[in-house]
Amino acid sequence: MKEKTAIILLLAPFGLLMAVVAAAVGNVLVQSVGYIPAFGLTKPTLDYYLQVFTRADFLSAVWVSLRIALFSSVLSCILGVLVSMALIRCGKTRGGILYAIRAPILVPHAVVAVFIIQLLSQNGLAARVGFALGLLEDSAQFPQLLYTPGYWGTILAYLWKEIPFVAYFVLAFMGSISATLGEAAENLGASALRSFWEITLPMSIPVIARAFLIIFIFAFGGYELPLLLGATAPKALSVQTYLAYTSPDLLQRPLAMAMNAVMLLLSSLLALIFGSLVFRLNRRMGGGK
Amino acid sequence: MKLEIENLSVAYDTGAVLHGLSLQMEEGEFLSILGPSGCGKTTLMKAIAGIVPVQGGHIYLDGQEITALPIHKRGTVVVFQDMRLFPHKTVAENVAFPLKMQGVAKGERLRRARELLQTVQMGGYENRRPSELSGGQQQRVALARALAAKPRLLLLDEAFSALDENLREEMRNLVLQLKEEFQMTVILVTHDREEALSMSDRIALMFEGRLIQCGTPWQVYTQPVSRQAADYFGNCVYLPGTVEQGMFTAPGIRFPTEKAEGNYELLLRPDCLSILDAGDYPVTVETISFRGSDTVVHLRGTDGVLWKKAFTGKVNLQVGDTLRAALTIENPVLFEVSSAQ
Numbered sequence: 265m266k267e268k269t270a271i272i273l274l275l276a277p278f279g280l281l282m283a284v285v286a287a288a289v290g291n292v293l294v295q296s297v298g299y300i301p302a303f304g305l306t307k308p309t310l311d312y313y314l315q316v317f318t319r320a321d322f323l324s325a326v327w328v329s330l331r332i333a334l335f336s337s338v339l340s341c342i343l344g345v346l347v348s349m350a351l352i353r354c355g356k357t358r359g360g361i362l363y364a365i366r367a368p369i370l371v372p373h374a375v376v377a378v379f380i381i382q383l384l385s386q387n388g389l390a391a392r393v394g395f396a397l398g399l400l401e402d403s404a405q406f407p408q409l410l411y412t413p414g415y416w417g418t419i420l421a422y423l424w425k426e427i428p429f430v431a432y433f434v435l436a437f438m439g440s441i442s443a444t445l446g447e448a449a450e451n452l453g454a455s456a457l458r459s460f461w462e463i464t465l466p467m468s469i470p471v472i473a474r475a476f477l478i479i480f481i482f483a484f485g486g487y488e489l490p491l492l493l494g495a496t497a498p499k500a501l502s503v504q505t506y507l508a509y510t511s512p513d514l515l516q517r518p519l520a521m522a523m524n525a526v527m528l529l530l531s532s533l534l535a536l537i538f539g540s541l542v543f544r545l546n547r548r549m550g551g552g553k
Numbered sequence: 554m555k556l557e558i559e560n561l562s563v564a565y566d567t568g569a570v571l572h573g574l575s576l577q578m579e580e581g582e583f584l585s586i587l588g589p590s591g592c593g594k595t596t597l598m599k600a601i602a603g604i605v606p607v608q609g610g611h612i613y614l615d616g617q618e619i620t621a622l623p624i625h626k627r628g629t630v631v632v633f634q635d636m637r638l639f640p641h642k643t644v645a646e647n648v649a650f651p652l653k654m655q656g657v658a659k660g661e662r663l664r665r666a667r668e669l670l671q672t673v674q675m676g677g678y679e680n681r682r683p684s685e686l687s688g689g690q691q692q693r694v695a696l697a698r699a700l701a702a703k704p705r706l707l708l709l710d711e712a713f714s715a716l717d718e719n720l721r722e723e724m725r726n727l728v729l730q731l732k733e734e735f736q737m738t739v740i741l742v743t744h745d746r747e748e749a750l751s752m753s754d755r756i757a758l759m760f761e762g763r764l765i766q767c768g769t770p771w772q773v774y775t776q777p778v779s780r781q782a783a784d785y786f787g788n789c790v791y792l793p794g795t796v797e798q799g800m801f802t803a804p805g806i807r808f809p810t811e812k813a814e815g816n817y818e819l820l821l822r823p824d825c826l827s828i829l830d831a832g833d834y835p836v837t838v839e840t841i842s843f844r845g846s847d848t849v850v851h852l853r854g855t856d857g858v859l860w861k862k863a864f865t866g867k868v869n870l871q872v873g874d875t876l877r878a879a880l881t882i883e884n885p886v887l888f889e890v891s892s893a894q
Contacts, residue, residue, distance in 0.1 A: 448637035450624045451602055452702050453654035459625075462650075466641050549641045 292528065296521035303514050312522035322523060324498035325505075326530070332415050332500060333484035336422035341476050343423070344430025345468070348438050349460060351431070357439045365435075368428045373421075377492035380421045384409050410493050415500070417493035422486070426479045433475040434468060441467045470545045477538040481531050501527055554615055554705045554738040555580050556601070561610035563593070563600050570596045572762045573610065578740070578755075583732060585741045585749035587773075588759035589785070597759070598708050598742045602629045614705055625654070630704035634711040636695040638683035644670065644694050645679035651702035669697040672734075673727065689720040696728070700735060707732075709741045713748065725752055746786050750774060758782055780888050783820050790858050791818040793890070801887060804856055805834055806880065812887055820886040823862040828852070832879025836860065838870050852878070 297308040316322050347365075351357055371379075383389050391406035400406060410417035442464045449459040490500030499507070505527060508520035556578040563571040570593045578584050586594040599605040601612060603624035612620045619627050630651075638647050645666045652662035663679075670676055673693040683691055692712065699707060709728065713721045729752060732739050743749050749756050750770040757767045766778045777783035780791070794803030796817055801810045803819055828836065836852040839859070848868045852860040870876075 444635070445637055445639055447604060447624075448631075448633060449639070449650070449654075451604070451629075451631050452651040452698065453625050454650075455623075455625050458654065462653075463639055467639075 289528065292521050292524045295518055296525040298518040300517060303517065305515075305518065312518045313526070315519060316522045316526055321498065322501075322504060325501040325503075326526075328413075328415060328490070328494075328498050329484050329501035329527075332418055332422070332486070332490060333480045335419045336426060336483045337476050337480040339419070340423055340426035340430050340479055341472055344427045344475070345434060345438070345465070345472060347427060347431040348435045349442075349464070351435060352439050352442050353456065357435055362432070362435075365428045365432045368425050369432065371425070373425070373486070373488040374492065376421050376425055377489055380417055380424070380493060381410065384417060384420065411495055413495045413498060415490065415494050418489045418500075421489045421493055422479075422483050426483075429479060430472070430475045433478075434471050437471045438464055438468045467549060470542050470549060473538065473542045473545065477535060477542070480538075481535060484531060484534070485527060555613075556706060556738065556740075557611075557613040558597075558601070559611045559613075561597070561600060561612065562608045563596050563605055564608050565596075565605075569608075570762050571600065574759075574762070574764050575610075576757055576764060576767065578738065580738055581736055583729075583739045583741070583752060583754045585743055585753040585756045586759060587743060587746065587749040587756050587785075589744060592759045593762040594742045594744075594759050595710060596762075598631065598710055598740065601706070601740070602631050602708055603627050604631075628702075628705035629708060630699045630702045630706075631708040631710055632692075632695050632699045632712045634714060636683075636691045638691055638694055638698070640683050642683075643679065644675065644681050644683065644686070647683065647694060648697045648701050650698060666697070666701065669700055670694070672700070672731070673697045689716055689724065692716060692720075692724055693727070696731065700731065704737065707737050707739045709739065709743075711743055712741070714743070714745065721748075728752070758785065760785075775884055776886060777820070780818070780820075783886070783888075788822055788861055790821040790823075790860055791888075792821060792856070792858065793818055796887070801885070806882065808882065808885060810885070810887060812889070816890040817887040818890055819882070820888065821880065821882070823860055825880050825882055826852070826860050826862060826878050827881060828862070828876045828878040831877050834878045834880050836876055836878045838872050838874040838876070841868065841870060841872060852876070854878075 296312060297310065298305045298312055299308050351361060368376075381388065385391070386404050386406050386408060388406075391400065391403040394400040394406060395403045409420065442460070445467060446459045446464045449463045450456065454462060485502050486500070487502040487506060491503050494500055494503070501523070505520055505523040508516050508523060511517075511520070556576070558574060558576040561571055561574045562569065574593075574597065586597060588594045596605060600607050603619070603622060607620060610620070611618055614627070614629070619629075638644075639650065642650065645663055648666035648669055649657075649662040652665055653659075657665070667676070667679060670679060673696050675690060675693045675697065678686065678690065678694075683694065686694065692715075695712075712728075713724050716724060725748065728739070731737070741749070741752060750773075753770055755768060756770055756773045758765045758773055760781055766773055766782050768776070773782070774786055777786070780789075783789050792803045792806065794801055794806065794817055796802075796810055796812045796814050798814075799809055799811070801808055801812070801817060801819065806819065826834075826836075835855050839851040839853050841851075842849045844863075847863040847865050849861055849863050850868060850870060852862060854860065
């Protein structure tokens with residue numbers, strides 16, 4: 265009995281958190297079918313979903329968010345893994361270097377946006393340095409990365425934060441693989457590069473995939489960076505949804521909720537697909553039966 | 554493959570591990586590096602394999618200096634205690650891995666892997682994953698994988714310690730058989746005295762990062778260079794005595810020696826003590842412990858020395874019995890007692 269009470273008490277904070285999430289999701293779903301009695305909407309309908317899927321701005325917003333998430337997470341994973349491997353080869357897997365890696369992770373997104381504007385705008389630091397070195401005749405020749413439909417500024421800002429995140433996330437695991445199985449591979453005649461390619465990297469894929477999933481879902485639903493560094497149109501999904509939600513026309517609310525529901529559904533679907541892939545990979549790596 | 558180590562020093566962040574160690578090994582030899590945990594024997598093996606950097610000294614393999622050679626170019630293959638099979642590869646792919654690194658075509662390397670798996674009695678397991686094998690089976694695959702690399706020098710790092718007693722014996726025999734079959738030079742790193750004594754051509758005994766003694770198992774066991782070396786093999790009894798005018802004298806014992814005059818301790822082991830003879834060394838039975846294959850009897854001499862003697866078969870003794878034992882000393886070993894002691 266005492267044990268049961270202890271378990272309930274220990275799980276209570278988690279239960280509370282889940283209850284809040286469930287209530288929020290429930291609220292989104294109920295409002296997305298047009299049931300908001302306070303606004304006089306009492307008849308459930310799927311019309312808002314139909315509207316969402318037929319609106320060109322919504323579909324391009326989905327595409328923008330997917331593009332941002334895909335580019336930033338794939339590039340972050342590739343570069344983060346390379347950073348991690350470089351640190352392992354140099355034997356720098358502990359101590360001060362870990363604090364240095366963690367620093368960008370701790371910087372808020374809004375601050376990162378300011379950094380990026382300062383650095384990469386056409387009159388930013390990079391453009392001025394280019395001009396001072398004679399590489400550019402005019403700072404306006406610096407490529408337009410910010411506020412463009414390509415969302416490269418947003419992607420670069422995500423890279424700035426997520427490369428260190430991936431490196432930090434995979435470092436301990438890759439380090440332990442490299443020190444045991446990687447070492448065994450080299451002992452059997454593999455060069456450091458082949459040992460990485462044949463053993464350390466394949467063995468680390470489940471962990472890299474987990475890091476990928478976290479940053480992909482985060483970037484897919486991210487709000488500040490696409491808002492501060494992105495184009496006016498097309499907007500990212502989260503920005504589009506938030507604008508609909510904060511529209512003075514309260515009857516737009518079910519539409520905003522339908523957008524939220526679709527975003528939630530897409531995120532969950534991607535997480536599910538990834539989860540299943542990671543599970544299969546783990547089994548293939550001998551990590552479970 | 555002839556191995557020569559000259560004045561080798563290795564240090565980690567925590568301090569020096571090997572202190573100017575030198576060792577020679579002949580082609581086709583089976584050498585055991587024996588010593589207690591933390592004595593630096595695994596570090597020595599890793600230094601030979603190029604896994605840890607050395608701070609001083611030289612390592613030569615067949616006259617060629619390999620001290621600075623990268624790990625993958627040395628041809629010194631280690632079978633690790635934890636096997637380190639690649640879990641994402643099948644058994645056959647594991648064994649074929651060194652051949653893949655040598656650029657052998659896929660069909661040929663898989664054929665060779667199958668052959669080697671047959672050699673270690675693991676035929677039919679080619680498509681299994683390492684996680685589907687028992688500890689002994691994994692050990693066999695690790696051995697086959699090491700053989701596939703055609704090692705110039707095979708290094709076994711406590712390779713049998715994770716196995717149970719029966720399996721350990723089986724694997725020891727398999728290794729000795731493979732050593733002959735493939736005419737390999739082998740180094741076994743172990744803390745198991747019996748394993749080192751029974752398998753090796755020579756034993757290198759290490760303590761605290763230094764090589765204390767190197768010789769045949771018989772030499773190392775019967776002619777230890779120090780009490781520390783003798784004690785490592787256990788079951789030692791020391792009789793205090795003195796050397797005067799070329800004679801060692803202890804109560805009931807006297808023999809000629811070339812040692813300088815002074816105080817000494819005579820090393821004795823239980824096989825020196827014979828209780829079947831009507832000798833002049835009285836002992837009393839203190840305890841009798843039946844252990845299945847043998848019975849260990851603790852005998853206390855009148856000089857207070859405790860002997861632990863193992864007997865096979867039924868022992869017709871009772872606790873408290875007093876016997877007239879005899880001491881037979883064939884190759885006496887004397888350790889000088891320093892005046893500080």
